[in-house]
Ligand code: AMP
Ligand code: MN
Ligand code: MN
């Protein structure tokens with residue numbers, strides 16, 4: 001037996017970070033795909049939530065306020081999704097403002113490095129693609145593809161933007177413990193995003209998860225992104241071992257992205273407890 005969660009998506013992006021659809025367009029695409037409970041989780045920003053909420057009410061979809069926060073664990077960047085947050089929380093917004101400033105600084109650094117590789121005006125063009133939303137490596141990747149420097153996004157990261165590559169600039173994101181505290185201060189639940197996507201050995205991953213749970217993290221993405229059944233089983237076992245709730249999400253960015261698609265069958269093993277309730281709220285009782 002498994003819990004059917006095909007109508008739930010608690011991880012996706014809009015033009016307020018590195019998604020290519022506006023919150024309004026995104027909510028429509030999600031509604032058309034049969035999603036009933038949705039969390040918009042833009043990188044380090046809650047600015048798209050008001051627009052998403054208006055669109056969600058038009059489509060009869062339950063919206064959970066979300067955000068995907070960049071964090072550091074032992075020099076490794078990890079992502080922590082906050083669900084059910086009060087976006088007006090001063091603690092949370094202070095933290096996000098700090099990260100947003102770091103994003104701008106880092107983008108300037110990436111622009112300089114690309115300039116040295118002979119790619120002119122990259123910063124200005126990436127800013128233009130970001131359109132006032134958070135500036136991310138995805139925007140630099142898009143311009144590298146558009147200008148023919150690389151064939152696709154994957155190669156843009158592999159050659160220029162991934163850790164240690166030509167235009168990589170390290171960012172000193174806040175520590176996991178602090179990010180969890182901000183999310184809790186905003187009344188939300190902290191979910192460790194895509195635990196199988198950090199390129200960690202099993203041992204390292206378990207250390208990360210132990211530290212996340214010890215820092216009062218609440219949940220783990222058990223079925224996310226490309227939805228590999230083996231990874232789902234591993235993450236379900238991790239969640240069960242640590243008493244963490246389970247989340248699901250597509251990590252949708254763009255309709256053309258093969259590895260982040262909508263409409264994939266999403267299930268959760270019945271050994272784990274979902275982080276959401278069917279009334280479209282997240283399980284705040286778990287905080288007690
Ligand atoms: P940032 O938070 O600005 O460092 O950018 C990270 C974002 O880049 C992630 O959220 C993904 O959307 C995207 N990304 C990372 N690696 C890849 C990759 N290999 N191919 C395509 N997109 C990627
Ligand atoms: Mn992204
Ligand atoms: Mn992520």
Ligand code: MN
Pocket residue numbers: 011012013068251
């Ligand atoms: Mn994401």
